[in-house]
Every structure is written in structure tokens, then in C-alpha cells.
Amino acid sequence: MLTNTQPAVEVRDLTKTFRTPGGGTVRAVDGIDLTIRTGEVVAFLGPNGAGKTTTLDMVLGLTEPTAGIVSVFGAPPRRAVTSGRVSAVLQTGGLLRDLSVRETVQLIASTHRHPAGVEEVIERAGLTAIAGRRVAKTSGGEQQRLRFALALLPDPDLIVLDEPTAGMDVSSRRAFWESMHAEADAGRTVVFATHYLEEADAFAQRIVMVAQGRVVADGATAQVRARASGRSVSADLPADPARATRALQVLHRIPGVLEVRTEGRRVHVHAGDSDAVARALLTQLDATALEVTSGSLEAAFLAITGDSPTSLVPTHADLEVLG
Ligand SMILES: Nc1ncnc2c1ncn2[C@@H]1O[C@H](COP(=O)(O)OP(=O)(O)OP(=O)(O)O)[C@@H](O)[C@H]1O
Numbered sequence: 495m496l497t498n499t500q501p502a503v504e505v506r507d508l509t510k511t512f513r514t515p516g517g518g519t520v521r522a523v524d525g526i527d528l529t530i531r532t533g534e535v536v537a538f539l540g541p542n543g544a545g546k547t548t549t550l551d552m553v554l555g556l557t558e559p560t561a562g563i564v565s566v567f568g569a570p571p572r573r574a575v576t577s578g579r580v581s582a583v584l585q586t587g588g589l590l591r592d593l594s595v596r597e598t599v600q601l602i603a604s605t606h607r608h609p610a611g612v613e614e615v616i617e618r619a620g621l622t623a624i625a626g627r628r629v630a631k632t633s634g635g636e637q638q639r640l641r642f643a644l645a646l647l648p649d650p651d652l653i654v655l656d657e658p659t660a661g662m663d664v665s666s667r668r669a670f671w672e673s674m675h676a677e678a679d680a681g682r683t684v685v686f687a688t689h690y691l692e693e694a695d696a697f698a699q700r701i702v703m704v705a706q707g708r709v710v711a712d713g714a715t716a717q718v719r720a721r722a723s724g725r726s727v728s729a730d731l732p733a734d735p736a737r738a739t740r741a742l743q744v745l746h747r748i749p750g751v752l753e754v755r756t757e758g759r760r761v762h763v764h765a766g767d768s769d770a771v772a773r774a775l776l777t778q779l780d781a782t783a784l785e786v787t788s789g790s791l792e793a794a795f796l797a798i799t800g801d802s803p804t805s806l807v808p809t810h811a812d813l814e815v816l817g
Pocket residue numbers: 512513514520521522540541542543544545546547548549689
């Protein structure tokens with residue numbers, strides 16, 4: 495396992511453009527900057543086509559960037575993968591249907607120079623009860639756990655998972671994330687892509703929200719969740735500039751305030767605790783015309799990841815400053 499403080503992943507101005515059959519181009523990844531520290535559990539959250547898979551493929555050295563830099567433990571991705579420091583559980587990945595679960599793990603173990611023990615990874619992936627079963631007779635969720643077992647064989651420092659629980663039922667999802675928890679607790683860095691806010695919320699310490707190839711929110715899970723599920727409070731501030739400035743300073747200091755934005759005299763505050771903001775505005779700050787709005791979790795998620803020009807998009811720096 496890793497002991498130094500080198501980042502697990504560093505991505506600078508990463509861009510990937512694909513050609514389309516009609517002769518056009520698609521900018522799948524559009525200038526992503528990201529540092530993932532050793533031991534972090536990070537969710538890449540975003541809608542279909544956001545660029546999650548393309549970004550992870552570049553981190554794994556499966557796709558070459560059009561521009562920008564990716565380094566994994568200070569090395570080019572391919573070198574990190576070859577040395578066994580990184581492994582992946584991808585959405586697809588061929589499995590031989592006629593082998594048993596155990597035979598599959600044994601076969602792939604034989605291709606590694608210093609593999610972890612076959613029975614040990616079978617157990618860590620929660621496959622002991624079905625180790626003798628033919629792959630053809632296993633469910634989609636069990637096959638994902640088998641891919642996870644294979645990913646554990648090189649004893650990686652970083653595990654990258656692309657929508658690992660897609661198509662699993664609730665109990666399989668839970669079992670899968672329990673296994674992953676144990677790996678994260680052992681100090682491994684885990685980066686996973688998902689569509690599900692709930693999954694990111696339950697498992698990740700940090701959420702990187704991507705939409706249209708760009709990072710639209712990045713921060714501790716609790717902060718992004720509050721941003722996605724909190725309320726907006728807006729009001730008119732006093733016309734006197736000194737009093738308005740003081741009001742803005744007070745608003746920034748209220749716990750749970752994630753964003754303060756002004757439009758002329760009108761202030762919009764996004765906060766987990768909208769009551770505290772409303773109270774301060776009315777009782778201390780002489781604000782008028784107060785409005786409080788809330789959206790569903792789903793609507794807030796769409797507002798953040800969508801392309802709406804009115805969406806309030808906190809950056810990592812905002813969240814760190816305001817959180
Ligand atoms: N090989 C390719 N050729 C052309 N376009 C591609 C290719 N791979 C991805 N794209 C396009 O790039 C964009 C980003 O795709 P990507 O698969 O990275 O998104 P995603 O966030 O992983 O989506 P999903 O959640 O659906 O897997 C999409 O518009 C997709 O159609």
C-alpha cells in the first residue's frame with residue numbers, strides 16, 4: 495500500500511474530442527482540472543453523455559487525451575496500470591461463460607506477477623458462496639462483483655469503477671458497496687462514476703459533478719448535497735451601500751450558506767438552513783421582499799448539471815471558501 499502523499503490522480507486542462515461519422519466533432523471532455531488525493535473516495539456524478547467514462551478512460555490510459563495532462567501516482571496512466579497500482583471495474587468487460595467464478599479468478603491471477611490470493615479476493619468481493627458456479631449461471635450483479643474481484647488481484651492503490659452497480663437490484667447494490675467500503679477503509683483510493691445522487695451520497699466523501707465535459711461542482715459530499723437539496727432565499731438589501739456590504743458579510747458567515755449572489759440590490763442566498771438566512775435578513779439586516787424557494791432533489795440536480803444559464807454553479811473554490 496501507498497504511504498507517501500503524492501496525489502493519486504492529477505488531471506490538468508484535460509480535453510477529448512471525438513470525430514463523429516458525419517464529419518463533425520464531439521467535445522466529450524472540455525478542460526477538466528482535478529486532483530484526487532491518496533485515500534479519497536470520489537464520485538463522478540453526472541447525466542448520460544456528461545463525459546464521465548471518457549475521463550475515466552483517460553485516467554486508465556485506455557484513451558489518449560486530445561490535449562491536457564493526466565498523471566496517476568506521478569506516472570503516465572499506462573505505467574501505473576502496468577505496475578498494478580491502478581485497476582478498474584468497467585461497465586463491460588468480457589468474461590468467459592464456461593469457467594466458474596473461481597476458475598476465472600485463478601486464470602486472471604496467473605497473468606499477474608504478484609497476485610493477491612485467489613480465495614482472499616473471492617471473499618473480499620463477496621463471492622465465496624458462488625465460487626463454484628459457472629459464469630453463465632451468474633446474475634449481472636454477481637458478474638460485476640466478479641469483475642471487482644479481478645480488479646483486486648494486483649492489490650491496487652487506486653480502484654476506478656465506471657457505474658459498477660448499473661442494472662443491480664437494491665440488495666446487490668448494498669452488498670457491492672459494503673465490499674467497496676472495506677477496500678476504502680483499508681486506505682485505497684476509490685474513484686467511481688455514477689448517475690445516482692443517492693449512491694454518491696452514501697459512499698463518496700467527495701463529489702465531482704460533471705456535465706457537458708466540464709466540472710460544474712466539486713466539494714465534500716455534504717456540501718454538494720446541501721447545494722443540491724438546500725433552498726434559495728432572496729431579498730432586497732438596504733439601498734445604503736455600507737449597510738448592504740455589512741449584510742453580505744453577515745450572510746457569508748451564516749453556517750450552511752453555500753452561495754451568495756447579488757443582482758443589483760437583490761441578493762440570492764443558497765443555504766442548507768434557509769430559516770437562519772431568512773431570520774437574519776429580516777431581523778438584523780433590514781432586508782425586504784423576502785422569498786424562499788425550494789426544489790426537489792431531482793430538480794436541483796438538473797439545475798446544476800443542466801445547461802441553464804440561470805443555474806447556480808458552485809466551484810470547488812466556492813465550496814471551500816463558503817463551506
Ligand atoms: N468513441 C466515441 N466516438 C464518438 N463520440 C463519443 C465516443 N465516446 C464518447 N463519445 C461521446 O462523448 C460524450 C461523452 O460520453 P461519455 O461516455 O464519456 O459520457 P458518460 O458521462 O460516461 O455517459 P454515460 O453515463 O451515458 O455512460 C457523449 O456525447 C458521447 O456520445
